[in-house]
Structure formats: C-alpha cells, structure tokens
Amino acid sequence: MEKNVTGMDELLAGYAAGTLSYPAQALVGAHLELSDLNRGYVSSLESLGGVSLGDADPVALSDRDTSLSAIFDDETPFSNDNEPIANDSTGLPQSLRSIVGNSMEGLPWKALLPGVKECKFGEIDGCATSLLWVRAGRAMPSHTHHGTELTLVLQGGFRDDDGHYVAGDVAFADDDVDHKPIADEGEDCICFAVTAGRLELTGPVGRWFAPFMR
Amino acid sequence: MVQTQYFSDLIVKVAVDRDKAAFVELFDHFAPRLKGYLMKQGADAAIAEEIAQDVMVTLWRKANLFDPRKSSASTWLFRVARNRRIDRLRRQKTSELDPDEPLLQPAPLPDVSEEMDARLREERVREALGKLPEEQREVVRLAFFLGQSHSEISESTGLPLGTVKSRIRLAFGRLRQLIEADEAVDVD
Ligand SMILES: [Zn+2]
Ligand SMILES: [Zn+2]
Numbered sequence: 001m002e003k004n005v006t007g008m009d010e011l012l013a014g015y016a017a018g019t020l021s022y023p024a025q026a027l028v029g030a031h032l033e034l035s036d037l038n039r040g041y042v043s044s045l046e047s048l049g050g051v052s053l054g055d056a057d058p059v060a061l062s063d064r065d066t067s068l069s070a071i072f073d074d075e076t077p078f079s080n081d082n083e084p085i086a087n088d089s090t091g092l093p094q095s096l097r098s099i100v101g102n103s104m105e106g107l108p109w110k111a112l113l114p115g116v117k118e119c120k121f122g123e124i125d126g127c128a129t130s131l132l133w134v135r136a137g138r139a140m141p142s143h144t145h146h147g148t149e150l151t152l153v154l155q156g157g158f159r160d161d162d163g164h165y166v167a168g169d170v171a172f173a174d175d176d177v178d179h180k181p182i183a184d185e186g187e188d189c190i191c192f193a194v195t196a197g198r199l200e201l202t203g204p205v206g207r208w209f210a211p212f213m214r
Numbered sequence: 215m216v217q218t219q220y221f222s223d224l225i226v227k228v229a230v231d232r233d234k235a236a237f238v239e240l241f242d243h244f245a246p247r248l249k250g251y252l253m254k255q256g257a258d259a260a261i262a263e264e265i266a267q268d269v270m271v272t273l274w275r276k277a278n279l280f281d282p283r284k285s286s287a288s289t290w291l292f293r294v295a296r297n298r299r300i301d302r303l304r305r306q307k308t309s310e311l312d313p314d315e316p317l318l319q320p321a322p323l324p325d326v327s328e329e330m331d332a333r334l335r336e337e338r339v340r341e342a343l344g345k346l347p348e349e350q351r352e353v354v355r356l357a358f359f360l361g362q363s364h365s366e367i368s369e370s371t372g373l374p375l376g377t378v379k380s381r382i383r384l385a386f387g388r389l390r391q392l393i394e395a396d397e398a399v400d401v402d
Contacts, residue, residue, distance in 0.1 A: 009386040013354075018296035019361045022304055044339040044393045045358070049296070050289025051336055052359050058246030059253060059262075067267055068241055071274050072234065098304075 008172055011150070012038055016045035021125035022099075023194045027152050027170070029095030030192065034154075035168030091154065096192060099129060104190070109133060113141055128195045134158070134183040142180040149173040149195045151181075156189030158182060218333050221287035222280075229277035237274055244291055245270050252295070255361045261302075268298045286332045342392035350385035357382050 014020040015028035032039055061067055092104050099121050101107070109117040109131075115138035121129040134140055136156065150172060157166040160181040165171045173179050183189035221243070227236035245266045252262035272294050280290050343351060356362045356370065364382070368375045 007383050009390050010383050013358055013386045017358050017361055018300055041390050044335055046293055047289050047336045048339045049292040050286055051340055053251050053292045054288035056247045056251035059250040060246055061263055071271055
C-alpha cells in the first residue's frame with residue numbers, strides 16, 4: 001500500500017524527529033494508533049533519536065542547583081495519569097483530539113456536494129486541516145494539489161489511481177496530482193486530511209515549524 | 215550498553231522509591247545533554263534550558279510510566295523532549311488554547327514487538343545507519359538529527375533542492391529496508 005515511492009518513510013521520520021507541522025504530527029500519531037504497519041520503523045527511529053541524545057555534547061545549565069530544587073520543591077502530587085483516555089464510540093484516535101475535540105459527534109459538518117461533507121479546522125501551521133465524510137460509493141470532488149495532501153482513513157475506505165485505502169491507512173498525494181478518490185461501497189468513508197499550504201513559520205524555536213515536509 | 219541498564223535502573227528507583235539521589239544523577243547526566251541537543255537543533259540557550267527542565271520535571275513526576283523493556287532512558291527522554299517542544303510551540307501559537315486540554319500526547323502504542331528489547335533496537339538502528347551510503351547518512355544527519363528543512367540542507371550542502379528532496383526520500387526508505395532486513399534475519 002504505502003511503499004516509499006510516496007515519501008511515507010520520510011514523513012514517519014519527520015514524526016519521530018518532531019519536525020512535522022502540528023496537524024501532520026497528529027495525523028501520523030493517529031495512523032500509528034490505528035495501524036501497526038509502521039510502528040516498528042518509528043520505534044527504531046525514536047531509538048536513533050535516543051542514541052543521538054545520549055551522544056550529544058552536554059551544555060552546562062545556567063543554574064543547576066536552582067533548577068534541581070525547583071523540581072524537588074514542587075508540591076504537586078505525583079502523577080499516575082496519562083492512562084490512555086477511553087476510546088469514544090466514534091473511534092476518534094487520541095492523537096486527533098486536540099484538533100477535532102473529544103468526539104466526532106456534533107461537529108459542524110458542511111455539505112460540499114451531494115454525499116460529501118466537510119468539517120474544517122482552519123489552517124494550522126500553514127496546513128489546511130479538515131475531516132471529510134463521503135457517503136459509501138460516492139466520489140470526492142476531483143482536484144489537483146498545490147503542495148502535498150495527506151489523508152488518513154478513519155472509517156470505511158476509498159480507492160484512487162494509486163491504490164486502495166482502509167481505516168488506518170495514509171494516502172499521500174503529491175503536488176499536481178489530479179486526484180479523484182471514490183469511497184468504497186458498504187460504509188461511509190471518514191478521513192482526516194492535511195494539506196500543506198504556503199505559510200513559512202519561524203520563531204524562537206523556529207525552524208522546526210514549517211509545513212510538514214519542507 | 216552497561217550504561218543503558220544503569221540509567222534504566224536509576225529511573226526505576228525514582229519511580230519506586232522517589233529516590234532523590236538517583237534523580238540527581240539522572241539530572242546531571244541528561245539535563246545538560248538535552249540542552250546541548252536542543253541547541254544544536256537551533257533553539258536558543260534559554261529555551262533549550264527551559265525545555266530540558268520541562269523534561270526533567272516530567273521524569274520526576276512520571277517516572278512510573280517508564281518501561282525499561284520498551285525503551286532506554288535516553289529514548290524515553292528523547293520522546294518526552296520532542297513532545298514538550300511540540301506542546302510549547304503549540305501554546306505559543308494558539309493563544310485561545312485551553313492550557314488544560316490534553317496536549318499532543320500520542321497514545322501509548324500497543325507493543326511493537328515484544329521480543330525486541332530496547333537495547334537490541336538501538337544496536338540495530340545504529341548498524342543500519344552505518345550501512346547507509348555516506349551521502350545518504352549525511353542528509354539523515356541534517357534532516358533527522360539537526361531538524362533542518364529541505365531548503366536549509368540545500369543551502370548548507372550546496373545541492374539543488376530537488377536533489378536534496380530525492381536524496382532524503384531515498385535515505386529514509388533505504389534506512390527502513392536495512393532495519394527491516396535485519397529484523398527478518400533475526401526472526402528465523
Ligand atoms: Zn501545484
Ligand atoms: Zn487529493
């Protein structure tokens with residue numbers, strides 16, 4: 001399904017390094033929750049990150065003693081949270097919740113075409129971010145891309161010229177591909193889509209933030 | 215390798231006994247490395263230090279979430295640092311964000327492969343990286359370890375942007391093949 005002709009391996013590396021735009025980071029996180037296909041590779045890359053952290057040249061803290069006592073003085077009770085939040089009935093992956101909310105129920109869907117609804121979350125880190133809902137058997141609007149589009153299937157499945165995608169799969173459409181995905185029969189298809197826009201973002205922690213593959 | 219076990223044991227002591235001496239040792243080893251690592255990636259010293267401190271706070275408060283079978287101390291801290299950095303950037307950019315909302319904290323994943331322990335995984339991936347052709351290893355270093363963008367890599371290497379893009383794509387695909395070929399051999 002996703003051989004590296006698509007750049008998927010680079011995307012996963014960006015996730016492991018934490019250099020993707022926020023919505024792309026969330027999309028890949030959700031993909032890893034839903035599918036075991038790429039977990040081993042991502043774990044290996046994270047190990048590589050760990051190795052390089054272990055090998056990093058230390059830089060002395062400005063005030064080591066104060067930093068340490070700030071940690072020990074903190075009276076907040078020790079935390080046992082971080083247990084995974086129970087899956088909601090709509091099966092929304094945890095990684096998407098900071099963008100979508102806690103559930104897909106009650107979202108402000110807008111009809112795009114007969115059988116196609118969209119819920120936009122605006123442009124985040126220069127990436128248009130939305131959910132798409134396509135009725136079983138319907139086609140999504142034909143479109144070309146200016147930039148790269150990532151689509152994570154949350155429910156159902158769809159087919160395009162490049163392949164067939166089911167829940168947990170990521171479809172990767174590059175610049176200037178003419179794209180006309182068609183939802184599978186039998187079940188409505190819901191996808192989380194991230195499209196890289198034009199914004200270049202910089203700041204004090206700067207260069208990490210840019211559209212997802214820069 | 216002995217060191218990996220040593221740091222894992224220290225974190226377990228922090229988790230089980232709230233052992234301050236163990237924590238101080240971890241702090242003195244990892245906090246300056248985190249700071250150095252983040253600065254290499256382009257963060258200024260003050261921010262690198264704040265994130266390093268965030269990570270150490272997380273270690274003190276959530277050491278119980280560390281599982282020495284699944285990752286080494288440095289891989290665990292690498293992941294925490296990555297997530298803290300993303301949180302900070304996110305808060306900085308979205309003023310309307312509720313500070314209590316669940317941050318981008320990927321759900322703990324079901325076990326990748328229980329038979330592959332943390333140390334073995336690190337050895338594997340180090341070896342795989344070593345087998346990459348030099349020019350591919352270099353773009354992995356710039357893109358993955360230093361977090362440089364395609365255009366920054368193009369500037370620093372003098373290579374055309376298109377070459378940078380295709381080389382990075384090839385490099386990460388090749389790295390994966392090497393890692394997975396290694397796994398396949400061991401499964402037999
Ligand atoms: Zn275009
Ligand atoms: Zn498309």
